[in-house]
Amino acid sequence: MSQVIDRPDLSAAAVYASVPDRVRRRDELFALxxxxxxxxxxxxWQARMRSGGVPRGQLRSVGEAIRSPEARA
Incomplete structure (x- = not known):
């Protein structure tokens, strides 16, 4: 998160230090x-995630997916 959304405070926060901590605060993190x-x-966001090494993909409706360049290829 610190690399992608410019929030280094979140990665340094003790309340998010472990996976169980982040799971407990999942709703907070999703809201942020x-x-x-x-x-x-x-x-x-795609460019920022790419540079940060974050897996990414665009969510599309069925119609968008069918008309996408990937589907046409």
Whole structure:
């Protein structure tokens, strides 16, 4: 999160130090992510995730998937 959404405070926070801590606070983390990603389009986040080594993919409706360049290929 610190690399992708520019929130180094979150990766340094003791309340998120372990996987069980993050699972317990999952709703909080999802809210933080939702707020951050709402400000920029997918292309912005895709590039940031790529540079941070984060696996990524765009969620598409069935119609979008069928019309996608990948499906046409």
């Amino acid at each position: 992510l939702a707020d951050a990603v709402a400000h920029y389009p997918w292309a912005h």
